Amino acid sequence: MIRKSFLSLLACCFAGTANADWALNMPRGITDLSVETYNIHMMVFWWCVAIGIVVFGVMIVSLFRHRKSQGVKPATFSHSTTAEVIWTIIPVVILMLIAIPVAETMIKLEDSRDPDLSIVVTAYQWKWHYKYQDEGIDFYSSLARPSLEARRKESGIDPNAVDNYLREVDRPVVVPRDAKVRLLLTSNDVVHSWYVPELAIKKDTIPGIVNEAWFKAKEVGTYRGQCAELCGKDHGYMPIVVEVVEPDAFRAWVDARKEGAARVARNQ
Amino acid sequence: MSTTVADLHDHHDDHGPAKGIGRWLFSTNHKDIGTMYLVFSLVMFFVGGAMAMVIRSELAIPGLQFVHPEFYNSMTTMHALIMIFGGVMPAFVGLANWMIPLMVGAPDMALPRMNNWSFWILPVAFSILLSTLFMPGGAPAGGWTMYPPLVLQTGDAFPYLIFAIHLMGISSIMGAINVIVTIINMRAPEMTLLKMPMFVWTWLITAYLLIAVMPVLAGAVTMLLTDQFFGTSFFLAAGGGDPVMFQHIFWFFGHPEVYIMILPAFGVVSEIIPTFSRKKLFGHDSMVYAAASIAFLSFIVWAHHMFTVGMPLSGQLFFMFATMLIAVPTGVKVFNWVATMWRGAMTFETPMLFSLAFVFLFTIGGFSGLMLAAAPADIQYHDTYFVVAHFHYVLVPGSIFAIMAAVYYWLPKWTGHMYNETLGKAHFWASTIFVNLTFFPMHFLGLAGMPRRIPDYSTQFTDFNTVASIGALGFGLSQLIFVWVIVTAWKGSKATDRVWEGAHGLEWTVPSPAPYHTFETPPKARIAGEAFE
Numbered sequence: 001m002i003r004k005s006f007l008s009l010l011a012c013c014f015a016g017t018a019n020a021d022w023a024l025n026m027p028r029g030i031t032d033l034s035v036e037t038y039n040i041h042m043m044v045f046w047w048c049v050a051i052g053i054v055v056f057g058v059m060i061v062s063l064f065r066h067r068k069s070q071g072v073k074p075a076t077f078s079h080s081t082t083a084e085v086i087w088t089i090i091p092v093v094i095l096m097l098i099a100i101p102v103a104e105t106m107i108k109l110e111d112s113r114d115p116d117l118s119i120v121v122t123a124y125q126w127k128w129h130y131k132y133q134d135e136g137i138d139f140y141s142s143l144a145r146p147s148l149e150a151r152r153k154e155s156g157i158d159p160n161a162v163d164n165y166l167r168e169v170d171r172p173v174v175v176p177r178d179a180k181v182r183l184l185l186t187s188n189d190v191v192h193s194w195y196v197p198e199l200a201i202k203k204d205t206i207p208g209i210v211n212e213a214w215f216k217a218k219e220v221g222t223y224r225g226q227c228a229e230l231c232g233k234d235h236g237y238m239p240i241v242v243e244v245v246e247p248d249a250f251r252a253w254v255d256a257r258k259e260g261a262a263r264v265a266r267n268q
Numbered sequence: 269m270s271t272t273v274a275d276l277h278d279h280h281d282d283h284g285p286a287k288g289i290g291r292w293l294f295s296t297n298h299k300d301i302g303t304m305y306l307v308f309s310l311v312m313f314f315v316g317g318a319m320a321m322v323i324r325s326e327l328a329i330p331g332l333q334f335v336h337p338e339f340y341n342s343m344t345t346m347h348a349l350i351m352i353f354g355g356v357m358p359a360f361v362g363l364a365n366w367m368i369p370l371m372v373g374a375p376d377m378a379l380p381r382m383n384n385w386s387f388w389i390l391p392v393a394f395s396i397l398l399s400t401l402f403m404p405g406g407a408p409a410g411g412w413t414m415y416p417p418l419v420l421q422t423g424d425a426f427p428y429l430i431f432a433i434h435l436m437g438i439s440s441i442m443g444a445i446n447v448i449v450t451i452i453n454m455r456a457p458e459m460t461l462l463k464m465p466m467f468v469w470t471w472l473i474t475a476y477l478l479i480a481v482m483p484v485l486a487g488a489v490t491m492l493l494t495d496q497f498f499g500t501s502f503f504l505a506a507g508g509g510d511p512v513m514f515q516h517i518f519w520f521f522g523h524p525e526v527y528i529m530i531l532p533a534f535g536v537v538s539e540i541i542p543t544f545s546r547k548k549l550f551g552h553d554s555m556v557y558a559a560a561s562i563a564f565l566s567f568i569v570w571a572h573h574m575f576t577v578g579m580p581l582s583g584q585l586f587f588m589f590a591t592m593l594i595a596v597p598t599g600v601k602v603f604n605w606v607a608t609m610w611r612g613a614m615t616f617e618t619p620m621l622f623s624l625a626f627v628f629l630f631t632i633g634g635f636s637g638l639m640l641a642a643a644p645a646d647i648q649y650h651d652t653y654f655v656v657a658h659f660h661y662v663l664v665p666g667s668i669f670a671i672m673a674a675v676y677y678w679l680p681k682w683t684g685h686m687y688n689e690t691l692g693k694a695h696f697w698a699s700t701i702f703v704n705l706t707f708f709p710m711h712f713l714g715l716a717g718m719p720r721r722i723p724d725y726s727t728q729f730t731d732f733n734t735v736a737s738i739g740a741l742g743f744g745l746s747q748l749i750f751v752w753v754i755v756t757a758w759k760g761s762k763a764t765d766r767v768w769e770g771a772h773g774l775e776w777t778v779p780s781p782a783p784y785h786t787f788e789t790p791p792k793a794r795i796a797g798e799a800f801e
Binding site for chain 1: 330331332333335336337338341409410411415417418421505506509510511512545546547548549550551552553554576577578581584585588589592593595596599600602603604606607609610611612613614615624627628631632635636638639642643644645647648650651652712715716717719720721722723724725726727728730731732
C-alpha cells in the first residue's frame with residue numbers, strides 16, 4: 001500500500017504537467033465583477049510587490065553591508081521622528097488608494113436588483129438543490145457516478161482516469177448567457193458555501209437565513225466549483241457545475257425539463 | 269554577581285530545588301514552571317505535527333489512500349486546537365515565566381501558586397482533548413472554529429471538547445493575570461513602563477487581550493453546550509436562534525487570539541535583532557504604541573473572517589477599512605526592525621537567523637493579509653488554500669520561528685552552556701527551506717480554487733499538493749534536529765553571564781545558568797546600566 005502510494009507519488013513528480021496544470025493565479029472569470037475582482041486582486045498584489053521590493057531591498061543591502069565581519073562600527077541612532085512619520089503616512093496613502101476602488105466594487109456586488117432569473121439554492125449534507133423560481137423547475141445536483149466510485153478508499157480506480165474527478169455532477173445548473181441571475185441561498189442542515197471561482201461567487205448557505213448573490217455570465221461554457229465551508233464528512237464531495245448556454249438553448253432546456261417533469265408526474 | 273548570591277544565602281534557607289517529582293508537581297518557581305510550559309509545548313508541537321503529517325500524507329496525491337474523510341476532518345480540527353492552545357500559547361507563557369521576572373528584576377512571578385495551577389491544568393485539558401480520539405463518533409471534526417450547527421453533530425466527544433476548551437481558557441486567564449500583576453507591581457524600582465524591554469511590553473498587552481477574549485470564547489462554547497444538552501436555541505435557526513451569531517462571538521475572540529499568538533513573537537525579535545545588530549532597538553516607544561494600536565484594532569476587525577456570510581454592505585465596508593488599518597502599525601514594526609539593522613554591526617548566530625527569517629516571512633504573511641483585507645478579493649480567497657497559506661505564514665515562520673529564536677537566544681542562560689551552533693544553523697536552514705516549500709505552493713492552490721478542509725481534490729491540484737507534502741515531511745523531520753540541539757545543550761562550552769556580545773538587559777546580569785532564585789533584592793539601575801535606558 002505504502003509502496004504503491006510512494007510510487008504513484010514519484011510518478012506524479014515526473015509526469016509533471018502531463019495530466020495537471022501548475023496554475024499560479026486566480027481565473028479572470030466570465031462576469032464583469034469577476035474581472036473587477038481579479039483586477040483588485042492584482043492591484044493589491046502589485047502594491048505588495050512594490051512594498052516588498054523596497055523593504056526587502058533595504059534589508060538585504062543592510063544584511064550584506066552592515067556586518068561585523070566587514071569591520072563596521074555600529075551606529076548609535078535609535079529613533080527618528082521624521083522617518084517614523086513618513087513611514088506611517090505613506091502606508092495610509094497607499095491604503096486609501098486601494099480602498100476606494102475596492103469599495104466601489106463592493107457596492108456593485110451587493111446590487112442584486114431586477115434579476116432576469118432567480119434560482120433558490122438549498123444546501124444539504126451533501127448535495128445541492130436548485131429551484132428555478134419562475135420556470136417551475138427544481139432538481140438535486142450531486143457528485144457524478146464515476147467520481148463517486150473512484151473517491152472511495154481503496155477503490156482501485158485512478159482519479160486521473162476519471163473526467164473532472166470530484167468536479168462533475170449528475171445534473172448541472174443551466175443558465176442563459178447575458179442574463180442577470182440572482183441566487184437565493186439557504187441550507188437545510190449545516191452551513192455550506194456555494195463557490196464558483198469563474199463567477200467570483202462564494203456565498204454561505206445558512207439554515208434559517210436566505211442570502212443573495214448575483215452574476216451575469218458573458219461567455220458560454222461549463223464552470224466548476226464546490227462547497228467551500230466545512231460541512232461534515234463529505235464536504236469535499238459536493239461539487240457545483242454551472243453551464244452557461246445561449247438564451248435559445250436555455251429555453252429549450254427549460255421546456256425539455258418541464259416536459260420531463262410532466263411525464264414523470266403522468267406515470268406516477 | 270557573587271554579592272547577589274551571597275545576599276541570597278543571608279535571606280533564604282530554602283535556596284535549592286526540591287528533590288524528585290515533587291520539585292515539578294508542587295513547584296512555585298517561575299523557572300521550573302517556565303521549563304515545564306516549554307517542554308509541554310514541545311511535546312504538543314510534535315503531537316500536532318504528527319497530525320499535520322497525516323493530513324499532508326493524505327493530500328500528497330488525489331484519491332483516498334490512508335484515512336477516511338471523518339478522521340481527516342478530526343485531524344484538521346485537532347491539529348489546529350493542539351497547535352494553537354497546546355503549542356504556541358503555552359510556549360509563549362513558558363517564555364514569559366522564565367524571562368519576565370529576569371527582565372524586570374523580580375524574584376519570581378507575583379502569584380506563584382496560581383502559576384503552578386495554571387500550568388498543571390494544561391496536561392489535564394489536553395489529555396481530555398486527546399482522549400476524544402478514542403471515543404464513539406471520533407474526535408471533534410467540525411473544525412477548530414466549531415461553527416454550529418455542524419459542531420453539534422459531534423459524537424460523544426462534544427462535551428469533552430467544550431470542557432477541554434474551558435480548562436485551556438482558565439489556564440490562559442490565570443497565566444495572563446500573573447503576567448499583568450508581575451509586570452505592574454514587581455519591576456525594579458527605576459524601571460518605568462516605557463523603560464521596559466519590548467518582550468515585557470508585548471506580553472503585557474497580550475495578557476490584557478487574553479483576559480478580554482478568553483471569557484468570550486468560554487461564553488460561546490457554553491452556549492453550544494446548552495444548545496446541545498439543555499434545550500436552548502442560541503444558534504439553532506429552528507428555535508429562533510442564529511448560526512451567524514456564533515461566528516460573530518467566536519471571531520470576537522478569534523481575531524484578538526491571532527494577535528495573542530503574534531505580539532509576544534514581535535517582542536522576541538525586538539530583543540534579538542538589537543543584540544545581534546549591536547545597536548539599540550529603533551523607535552522603542554513607537555514600537556510600544558504600534559503594539560497597543562494593533563491590540564486595539566484587533567477588537568474591531570473580527571467580521572473580516574465572515575465576508576461571505578451575507579453582512580450588510582455598510583458592515584462589510586467598516587470591517588474592510590478597519591482591517592486595512594492594521595497594516596499601518598504592523599508596517600511601523602517591520603520598518604523599525606529594518607531600521608534597527610541599518611548601520612548595525614550584524615552577526616548571524618542561530619537566534620538572529622530565525623529572527624531575520626521571521627521578518628521576511630511574517631511580512632509575506634502580512635502581504636497576503638493585506639490582499640485578504642480587500643473584501644471582493646477575500647470572497648474569492650475565503651476558505652481556500654490561500655487562507656491556509658496566509659495563516660501558516662504568520663504562524664509557522666511567524667510565531668513558531670520566533671519561539672525557536674527565543675529558545676536559541678536564552679538557552680545558554682537557562683542551561684549555562686552554549687548549544688551546538690552548527691546544528692542550530694542546520695536546523696534553521698532546513699526549517700526555512702522546507703517551510704516555504706510547504707506553504708508557498710498553497711497560495712497557488714487557493715487562487716486556483718482549492719477549498720480548505722477537504723481530504724481529496726480534483727486532479728488539477730495534484731502538483732502543488734505533492735510539493736507541499738514533500739515540504740511538510742522535510743519540515744517535520746527538521747524539527748528532530750531542534751530536539752537534538754536542546755537535548756545536547758548541556759554538553760556545550762560554558763556560557764558567560766552576558767552570553768552574546770551585544771546583549772543588553774537585566775537577564776544578562778545574572779549568572780549562566782540562572783540560579784534557582786534571582787533578584788531576591790531588586791537590582792539597582794546603576795548595576796543594570798544600559799539595560800534601563
